[in-house]
Amino acid sequence: MSDLPATPAKRTAIDRFLNIVEKGGNALPHPATLFAILALMVIVLSWIASQFTLMVHHPVTGAEIRPVNLLSIDGLHRILTGLITNFTGFAPLGTVLVSLIGIGVAEHSGLIGAALRQLVLAAPRFLLTPILVFAGVMSNMASEIGYVLLVPLAGLIFQAAGRHPILGMAAAFAGVSGGYSANLLLGTIDPLLAGLSQEAARILDHDYTVSPASNYYFMFVSTFVVTALGWFVTEVIVAKRFPDAATRSSDEKIEPMSAAEKRGLVYALVASLALTALILWGTLPADGFLRDRETGDLLNSPFLKGIVAIIFAYGVVAGIAYGIGAGTVKSDEDVIKGMSQSMATLGGYLVLVFFAAQFVAFFNWTQLGLIFAVEGATFLKALNMPAIPLFMGFILLTATANLFMGSASAKWALMAPVFVPMFMLLGYSPEITQLGYRIGDSVTNIISPMMSYFALIIAFFQRYEPKAGIGTLVAVMLPYSIVFLIGWTVLFSIWLALDLPIGPGAPLEYIQAMQAG
Numbered sequence: 001m002s003d004l005p006a007t008p009a010k011r012t013a014i015d016r017f018l019n020i021v022e023k024g025g026n027a028l029p030h031p032a033t034l035f036a037i038l039a040l041m042v043i044v045l046s047w048i049a050s051q052f053t054l055m056v057h058h059p060v061t062g063a064e065i066r067p068v069n070l071l072s073i074d075g076l077h078r079i080l081t082g083l084i085t086n087f088t089g090f091a092p093l094g095t096v097l098v099s100l101i102g103i104g105v106a107e108h109s110g111l112i113g114a115a116l117r118q119l120v121l122a123a124p125r126f127l128l129t130p131i132l133v134f135a136g137v138m139s140n141m142a143s144e145i146g147y148v149l150l151v152p153l154a155g156l157i158f159q160a161a162g163r164h165p166i167l168g169m170a171a172a173f174a175g176v177s178g179g180y181s182a183n184l185l186l187g188t189i190d191p192l193l194a195g196l197s198q199e200a201a202r203i204l205d206h207d208y209t210v211s212p213a214s215n216y217y218f219m220f221v222s223t224f225v226v227t228a229l230g231w232f233v234t235e236v237i238v239a240k241r242f243p244d245a246a247t248r249s250s251d252e253k254i255e256p257m258s259a260a261e262k263r264g265l266v267y268a269l270v271a272s273l274a275l276t277a278l279i280l281w282g283t284l285p286a287d288g289f290l291r292d293r294e295t296g297d298l299l300n301s302p303f304l305k306g307i308v309a310i311i312f313a314y315g316v317v318a319g320i321a322y323g324i325g326a327g328t329v330k331s332d333e334d335v336i337k338g339m340s341q342s343m344a345t346l347g348g349y350l351v352l353v354f355f356a357a358q359f360v361a362f363f364n365w366t367q368l369g370l371i372f373a374v375e376g377a378t379f380l381k382a383l384n385m386p387a388i389p390l391f392m393g394f395i396l397l398t399a400t401a402n403l404f405m406g407s408a409s410a411k412w413a414l415m416a417p418v419f420v421p422m423f424m425l426l427g428y429s430p431e432i433t434q435l436g437y438r439i440g441d442s443v444t445n446i447i448s449p450m451m452s453y454f455a456l457i458i459a460f461f462q463r464y465e466p467k468a469g470i471g472t473l474v475a476v477m478l479p480y481s482i483v484f485l486i487g488w489t490v491l492f493s494i495w496l497a498l499d500l501p502i503g504p505g506a507p508l509e510y511i512q513a514m515q516a517g
Contacts, residue, residue, distance in 0.1 A: 032351045032352045032354075032355050032356075033355075034410070035352070035355035035356045035358070035359045035410070035413070035414075036355045036358075036359075038359045038414070039355060039358045039359040039362050042070070042359065042362040042363050042366060042368070043070045043071055043075070043079075043362060044071065045366070045368065046067055046068060046069050046070045046071060046075070046362075046365075046366040046368065047069050047070070047071035047072075049067035049069075049366070049368060049371075050066075050067045050068070050069035052067075054066065054067055054371060056371050056374040056375065057374075065367050065371060065374070066367065067366055067367055067368060067371065068365055068366050068367050069366075070362060070365060070366060075365075078365060079362070082361060083358065086357045086358050086360075086361040087353070087354050087357045087358075089357075090195070090199070090353055090356070090357035090360070093195075093350075093353050093357075097343070098308050098309070098311075098312050099187075099191055099308055099311045099312060099315075100342045100343070101312060101315075101316075101339045101342060101343065102311055102312030102313065102314065102315025102316045102319075103187075103311070103315040103342065104315070104338045104339050104340075104341060104342025104343070105315050105316045105319035105320060105323075105335055105338040105339060106314075106315045106316075106318055106319035106322070106338075107319075107338065107342065108319070108328075108334070108337060108338025108339075108341055108342070109264075109319040109320070109322050109323035109326070109328050109329050109334070109338060110261070110264070110322065110323070110326060110328050111264065111265075111268050111318055111319050111322035111323075112139070113149055114257065114261045114264065114265060114322070114326070115265065115268075117153065117257065118257055118261075118262075118265060121157075121256065121257065125161050128157060128158065128161060128163075128168070129168075129171050129230075129231050129234045129235060130227050130228070130230070130231040132150070132154045132157070132168060132171045132172045132175065133171050133172070133174060133175035133179070133226070133227045133230035133231055133234070134175065134223070134227045135150055135172070135175065136150055136151075136171075136172045136173070136174065136175020136176035136177075136179065136230075137175045137176070137179040137182050137183060137223050137226055137227060138183060138184065138185070138223075139175075139176055140176065140179070140180055140181075140182070140183055140187055140189065146172070146175075146176035146177075147173075147176060147177075147453040147456060147457070150172050150176060151169050151172045151173050151176065151457060151460055152169070152460050152463075153172075154168035154169050154171060154172035155168050155169040155460065155463070155464065156168075162244055163242075163244045164239075164242035164243070164244065164464075165463075165464050166242055166461055166464055166465065166476070167234065167238060167239055167242045169457070169460055169461065170234065170238055170476050170477065170480070171230060171231075171234045173446060173457055173477065174230045174233070174234070174446060174477065174480040174484075175226065175227070175230055177442075177445040177446045177453070178226070178230070178442060178443060178445060178446045178477070178480050178481060178484050179222070179223070179226035179227075179230070179442060179484070180408070180441070180442040180445055181215075181219060181222070181438035181439070181441065181442045182219050182222035182223045182225075182226045182442075183219055183220075183223055184220055184223050185314075186212060186213060186216065186307060186311055187311070189408065190212040190213065190215070190216075190307075191212035191307070191308050191311075192408075192409050193408070193409070193412055193434055193437075193438065194210045194211060194212045194214060194434070195210075196360075196409065196412045196413050196416050197210045197214075197412075197416055197420055197430045197431070197433070197434045198210040198430070199360055199364075199416070199417075200360075200416035200417045200419075200420035200421060200430065201420050201421070201424065201430040202364075203364055203417060203420075203421045204421040204424050204425070205424070208430065210430050210431060210434070211305070211307065211503065211504070211505060211506065212307045212308060212311075213307050213503050213504050213505075213506075214431040214434070214502065214503040214504075214505070214506035215431065215434065215435045215438065215502055215503050215506065216502075216503040216504065217500070217501055217502055217503050217504070218435055218491075218492075218495060218502040218503065219438075221491070222488065222491065225487060225488065225491055226484065226487075226488070229480075229483050229484055229487045229488075230480060230484075232483070233479050233480050233483050237479045237483075238476060238479060238480075241476070260325070260326045260327050261326050263325040263326060264321075264322040264323065264324075264325035264326030264327075264328070265322065265325070266325060267321040267322055267324060267325030267326075268318045268319075268321045268322035268325070270321065271317050271318055271320075271321035272314065272317070272318045272321075275313060275314060275317050275318075279303070279310065282303065283301070283303050290302055290303040291303070316335070319335075319338065320335060323335075352409075352410060356409075356410065356413040359413070359414075360413060360417060363417050364417070372418055372422070374425060380422070380426055381426065387428070387496055388493045388496055388497070390426075391432075391436045391492065391493075391496070392489055392493070394419065394423075394433075394436050394437070394440070395436050395437075395439050395440040395485075395489055395492070396440065397440065398411070398415070398436070398437050398439075398440025398441055399440040399441075399443055399444045399485060400444075401415070401440075402440065402441050402444045402445065402448055403444055403447070403448045408438075408441050411437075411441065412434075412437060412441075415437065416434075416437075419433055419437075420433050420434075423510075424510045425510075427509050427510055428508070428509065428510060429506065429507045429508055429509060429510045430510075431502060431503060431506035431507070431508075432496075432502060432506075432508050435492070435502055436492065439485075439488045439489065439492060442484070442488075443481055443484040443485040443488060444481055444485075446477040446480055446481055447474045447477050447478055447481045454470075454473070457473060458470065458472075458473050461473060461476075496508070
């Protein structure tokens with residue numbers, strides 16, 4: 001039996017730092033409460049700002065922009081009449097709900113779980129590590145499946161291969177959480193963040209649209225970069241702490257794929273290929289039925305504008321096909337049950353979105369976002385910082401904030417109304433600002449006690465090392481976080497330097513976006 005080294009009784013610098021982070025994060029209220037407080041603060045701040053002669057000129061129209069006082073009769077009327085529409089019209093709400101309905105079918109039918117098991121079970125021993133990291137990254141398209149299924153499964157797989165199980169769990173966790181934004185496919189995080197970015201961009205440009213696929217090219221490449229970096233850290237750095245050895249026996253076994261599951265995967269593959277062929281038929285020809293009917297353009301086509309519907313279609317079609325093949329879907333009731341279960345997990349999210357929507361709307365109404373953006377852009381212009389160091393600072397800021405506030409959507413709902421317009425005024429598109437945020441938000445997930453599944457991963461570690469705690473998990477995952485931060489930032493910098501497109505129809509410069517429109 002080989003266990004993790006016992007954690008020393010003496011508190012290390014990392015332990016002291018983590019205690020500060022943990023206390024700071026625990027001192028924050030629930031994200032929904034936080035947004036409710038911020039909404040009230042915006043109302044008060046609007047009154048304070050209206051007492052001064054604050055004024056900027058709109059960078060596009062040249063019109064004078066002054067603070068709007070919401071702590072007034074007119075402001076009260078606007079709040080009362082807009083409370084419902086602020087919520088129902090909040091851009092991320094519908095996109096997330098529709099995406100999750102489709103993915104819920106794929107998850108409930110067993111497709112996602114079976115696909116992950118097949119991926120890791122079919123891998124040769126020397127490729128186990130990169131396969132686990134890659135599977136972790138790909139699992140991000142479906143809520144918690146990577147955390148609750150892949151991470152413990154990775155421990156069992158490494159144990160069966162004669163390697164330390166915690167090493168396997170670390171590799172899988174690095175992919176699931178550290179590579180959170182990367183993927184070869186679009187998932188629920190893409191429309192969610194795009195909706196928030198669009199709301200923030202419209203503080204400055206009322207007609208601006210951010211596509212859920214706006215970061216797709218970069219995130220596609222990032223999937224392989226994160227996999228390679230995770231492979232390197234696991235074998236070169238972390239493996240030194242956990243040498244191959246026989247570990248304590250376990251009653252848990254990795255079940256091989258059953259004939260029904262294999263049949264279901266074949267059905268799902270055939271159905272997905274058929275749907276893909278249909279989409280290619282509609283997009284590749286110049287007169288394809290999914291292109292813009294007037295111009296034949298693909299960038300502003302129904303295909304890209306309806307990408308959320310396509311995510312929904314893939315989840316439903318592949319999920320039903322798998323369920324028919326595997327026998328897990330026997331009637332329409334099973335399909336509806338899968339959709340319903342995915343909705344049942346969104347109660348807390350809906351409450352969060354309600355208050356976040358009020359905060360964003362109030363912030364927009366007061367004109368404070370635009371005023372802060374103009375003043376901030378003026379300050380940053382005076383610094384005359386090149387794009388790469390400017391975005392490196394933004395990525396570091398996001399990575400630090402992630403240690404104290406784990407929710408990606410909650411943080412972006414808070415940061416986007418300030419940083420998106422600010423960077424637009426500096427000439428950078430909302431899409432590239434969102435991309436910088438996604439990098440910073442991902443790399444510190446694996447060392448943040450505020451990450452919702454952090455305690456669960458510690459429990460998985462304790463199966464093989466009962467003394468494992470927060471310090472143990474962070475000590476194991478810190479090399480991944482540092483290397484991911486450096487490697488991903490370097491990739492981002494190269495992308496900027498080469499002026500490569502980050503996604504279909506997603507410019508790097510805001511001026512280009514205005515001219516294109």
